[in-house]
Amino acid sequence: MKPGWTDEERALGERMRRLGQELGHDLRAREETCTLRPGDWKRSAEGGVLQLPLPERYGGRALSPLTCAYALENLGYGCRDNGLMMALGAHIWAVELPIREFGTPEQKQRYLPALGDGRMTGAHAITEAEAGSDALALTARARRDGDDYILDGVKRYITNAPIADLFIVYATVDPELGFTGVTAFLVEREQAGVTVESRRDKTGLRTGPWGEVILRECRVPSARRLGAEKQGSRVLARCMAWERALILAPMLGTMRRQVEECVEYARTRVQFRKNIGRFESVSHRVVDMRIRLEEARLLTYRAAADLVGDPRSIFPEAAQLRTSESAVETFLDAMQVYGGLGYTTGTDVERNLRDALGTRISSGTSDLQRTVIAERLGLTTGIRRPDTRRAGGDRHADAR
Numbered sequence: 001m002k003p004g005w006t007d008e009e010r011a012l013g014e015r016m017r018r019l020g021q022e023l024g025h026d027l028r029a030r031e032e033t034c035t036l037r038p039g040d041w042k043r044s045a046e047g048g049v050l051q052l053p054l055p056e057r058y059g060g061r062a063l064s065p066l067t068c069a070y071a072l073e074n075l076g077y078g079c080r081d082n083g084l085m086m087a088l089g090a091h092i093w094a095v096e097l098p099i100r101e102f103g104t105p106e107q108k109q110r111y112l113p114a115l116g117d118g119r120m121t122g123a124h125a126i127t128e129a130e131a132g133s134d135a136l137a138l139t140a141r142a143r144r145d146g147d148d149y150i151l152d153g154v155k156r157y158i159t160n161a162p163i164a165d166l167f168i169v170y171a172t173v174d175p176e177l178g179f180t181g182v183t184a185f186l187v188e189r190e191q192a193g194v195t196v197e198s199r200r201d202k203t204g205l206r207t208g209p210w211g212e213v214i215l216r217e218c219r220v221p222s223a224r225r226l227g228a229e230k231q232g233s234r235v236l237a238r239c240m241a242w243e244r245a246l247i248l249a250p251m252l253g254t255m256r257r258q259v260e261e262c263v264e265y266a267r268t269r270v271q272f273r274k275n276i277g278r279f280e281s282v283s284h285r286v287v288d289m290r291i292r293l294e295e296a297r298l299l300t301y302r303a304a305a306d307l308v309g310d311p312r313s314i315f316p317e318a319a320q321l322r323t324s325e326s327a328v329e330t331f332l333d334a335m336q337v338y339g340g341l342g343y344t345t346g347t348d349v350e351r352n353l354r355d356a357l358g359t360r361i362s363s364g365t366s367d368l369q370r371t372v373i374a375e376r377l378g379l380t381t382g383i384r385r386p387d388t389r390r391a392g393g394d395r396h397a398d399a400r
């Protein structure tokens, strides 16, 4: 882990914080329409956000995952629009990253510069009606036809779908093969057979648009397959590690802002002729908020550091789990600190809370993060010992 940030990194963090302050205004009105603020995507691109992890030869900044985490935390500290942060994160970690890691030279050249400078927006489409946590049980089909594939299927809850120009779509070349048949494809919105339906049914993160992606007889050249045929699970696993490690880095900034605002409120709100911060129940609540933030930040930075070294690291999942759950607890605590005011829509608290609830589901639910960590710890592959006690065996033997 990095002991401290260089002057250059601190200057980047400060630039990101200021950029964040320029972004995401008019939140209340845009929550109604489920839209980004016009110009914010372009401004984020101009400020270098979309280029943070891209290689220099594609116009990127080639920053380490750790520096990316620091930059994005500061962006989130400046910006109140968690929906925009989620939209940017889905584009960077679930579209740019897999292309950077698995794309052919032609695919990288075609997509990375445009994704990095904001000419193209990306979306990552795996979830289906019957394939959520069990993502690789998908039914979207990819039939080979000469040098093309024909894709059919319906994807839902796809962040950025209404504004995306490029989709990474997962489909199976043979449903009999289970997850080993899954293959990833780069599908452009303009291709025949692609339809997008916008949805305005989100509880939180409403300003980050989402929707359904419907593929009907969509012909995709094999040159647009991402990675090898039947290697979609590898692409997904790598992409999920990056996404789980880093997509909530801006949420650390939101939590930091919320803690600071609660300190300020508790120092100035007077009841029983005292600042409420003098009541231990209030001050200890704020202390717990602050400690939770530090735990989530340490896990995020540790996860970022592990992305370049340890493919079996538990930290991407631990970071996603702890940051999302800590965010929910922190905004609940903030609501309590503010009392009735926190329950109104006049503060950011209720929106932050609704936004945070979604982060316990996106990138895999909290249950799934725990399940993956259990697998990495070896808990799901216990050694079966012969049962000497009684015939028929112990039905929990697998777990030992």
Ligand SMILES: Cc1cc2nc3c(=O)[nH]c(=O)nc-3n(C[C@H](O)[C@H](O)[C@H](O)COP(=O)(O)OP(=O)(O)OC[C@H]3O[C@@H](n4cnc5c(N)ncnc54)[C@H](O)[C@@H]3O)c2cc1C
Pocket: 090, 123, 124, 125, 126, 127, 129, 131, 132, 133, 134, 156, 157, 158, 159, 160, 205, 358, 359, 361, 362, 363, 364, 365, 366, 367, 368, 371
């Ligand atoms: C804000 C947001 C953004 C999203 N963006 C995208 C996107 O860009 N692209 C995309 O493809 N998808 C996206 N999703 C979809 C998301 O990945 C799925 O919602 C998620 O994986 C859960 O799937 P599900 O909704 O079908 O729930 P289910 O899988 O049906 O889960 C229902 C419940 O069962 C539990 N459960 C299921 N299996 C297990 C298990 N093995 N062990 C323990 N508990 C289990 C879950 O934890 C949950 O509590 C997004 C979702 C949200 C909320």
